Amino acid sequence: MPSLLHIHPNHPISFPGISGFPLLQPSRISANASFMRGTAVPQILYKKEASLFLQNELNNTRSKKLTPFGYTxxxxxxxxxxxxxxxxxxxxxxxxxxxxxxxxxxxxxxxxxxxxxxxxxxxxxxxxxNKEMTYAQQLRDYEVKVMEKRLEGLTEAELVALLEQVEEEKRQQARGEQVN
Structure with missing residues (x-):
């Protein structure tokens, strides 16, 4: 029985009667299995630099996810x-x-x-x-996310003004500590 999925390593995925996806190709592991699992990856990710970057990021996230004793x-x-x-x-x-x-x-x-x-x-x-409860940790994570979102929304001029304000506060604290 002929397959409905026609895959060529250098061409996009195509179904008979449906146009191919221009930026997608399946994972190199198993073409049919990876497409069925929905792991089609943009072709740009197969470039050497992007692959090295993604491998480094994957290794960093794996090393950061070491669970403490008692959680496995x-x-x-x-x-x-x-x-x-x-x-x-x-x-x-x-x-x-x-x-x-x-x-x-x-x-x-x-x-x-x-x-x-x-x-x-x-x-x-x-x-x-020590305030290491789940609620306290979730609250800290939420506050960090809100601050990141606010920083993303600032314009370049607002960022510069904010940095100048922070530097000024640091100088004032340093002067206050020298006086005491």
Whole structure:
């Protein structure tokens, strides 16, 4: 059965009866699969300079997206196994010292539940005191976006005036610090 999709590496994508898209060509990986996924890329991106730029940007975004410990499945499993191992180790240690196994189990359960609860609550209090909560972070991100949008809307003359005003304030602060 003939394919409806006619692709040539140096020509735009075309369907029978529909004109080709002048700036688009499919990814070099798999022509049919990439078109079906909607990953047709402008031809300009295949130029050497653009490709190097995009590769650098992709590498930078990958390196910036390193997640802190505790936010991946592997980390959660390691934490769970670690807490379980600590519990078994504590129970075995108490039994080795001579504590009754039932009594040792109760002590371990009490210590682990209280310890985990106090630890969890202390991380929350720490985040609140340092203003690292989700809402505070979202608010900071929103403020930054609004300021960026306002800066984009300024004319060249307004930007120059704003920069002069900032420089003047810096000079005034420097003079104020020298006097004190």
């Amino acid at each position: 499945r592997k980390d959660v499993l390691l934490i769970g196994l670690g807490v379980t191992a600590i519990g078994f180790g504590l129970k075995s240690g108490l039994e080795f010292v001579g504590v009754d196994p039932l009594q040792a189990g109760n002590v371990v359960q009490l210590v682990m539940v209280l310890g985990l609860t106090v630890g969890w609550i202390s991380t929350y209090i720490f985040r609140v005191s």
